Amino acid sequence: MPLCRRGETKRAIALALLFGGGLTITLSLWGVVIAAVGTFLGFREIARYLSIAGGLVAYALGLWTLALVHFPLPSGSGRLPQALTKRSEYLGAFLLGLLFGNMGLCCPDPVFLSMIPFIATRGDIANGGIMAASYGLGRATPLVGLVILSNAGIDALGLIARHKRSFDRVIGWGLVAIGTVMMSGYSGFAHDRLAAVLMMAPPVLAYHVKIRSSVERAVVWLLITSAGTLGGLQAMYWTLVNLP
Numbered sequence: 001m002p003l004c005r006r007g008e009t010k011r012a013i014a015l016a017l018l019f020g021g022g023l024t025i026t027l028s029l030w031g032v033v034i035a036a037v038g039t040f041l042g043f044r045e046i047a048r049y050l051s052i053a054g055g056l057v058a059y060a061l062g063l064w065t066l067a068l069v070h071f072p073l074p075s076g077s078g079r080l081p082q083a084l085t086k087r088s089e090y091l092g093a094f095l096l097g098l099l100f101g102n103m104g105l106c107c108p109d110p111v112f113l114s115m116i117p118f119i120a121t122r123g124d125i126a127n128g129g130i131m132a133a134s135y136g137l138g139r140a141t142p143l144v145g146l147v148i149l150s151n152a153g154i155d156a157l158g159l160i161a162r163h164k165r166s167f168d169r170v171i172g173w174g175l176v177a178i179g180t181v182m183m184s185g186y187s188g189f190a191h192d193r194l195a196a197v198l199m200m201a202p203p204v205l206a207y208h209v210k211i212r213s214s215v216e217r218a219v220v221w222l223l224i225t226s227a228g229t230l231g232g233l234q235a236m237y238w239t240l241v242n243l244p
């Protein structure tokens with residue numbers, strides 16, 4: 001964003017696209033490598049356990065995002081490497097994107113971490129590359145949008161900063177829900193719906209204790225969460241059964 005804030009709009013968009021392109025290329029290569037390793041090591045045979053592990057990662061990082069649990073995570077300095085700043089700004093943006101594409105593995109990127117088991121167990125190199133590339137494009141798209149809005153005089157980054165807690169809650173609960181579905185769906189439990197409710201309820205209760213909600217409010221949200229979990233699972237199963 002600092003690179004893109006000065007100069008013409010075309011230049012800013014070009015820098016954002018180059019950064020996003022570099023990021024997407026690196027993630028695509030990781031998708032190919034992970035799929036190749038999965039094929040070589042025969043991960044297809046343990047697909048169920050890797051899928052549960054992916055769900056556990058999403059669930060744990062969801063709780064971390066909601067500040068319900070605390071554990072150390074790696075982080076970067078946030079500074080531009082000098083080797084990149086001395087080069088052409090366009091080449092620098094592209095190389096920076098290539099570098100940042102590795103953050104799905106070395107930094108807390110729960111979405112990509114939860115994708116790894118699916119890529120590895122399928123073992124299809126083309127599919128792994130396309131899936132990772134799609135995710136890379138998805139990660140780059142908001143950046144391009146922020147740059148366009150910023151150059152149009154709209155401080156979208158400031159808006160996001162002001163509402164960071166709301167974004168964190170949406171992301172955190174989304175990850176908890178995804179992790180719950182993955183773990184309950186691949187667990188093999190006879191009562192998978194009950195297992196899903198039991199995994200969703202404790203974080204909701206802990207969250208309302210943390211924010212000191214009234215007992216009535218906590219109970220209402222527990223009931224809403226339980227009903228939403230059961231309804232969501234039913235809708236997901238119906239969709240899977242009726243896919244063409």
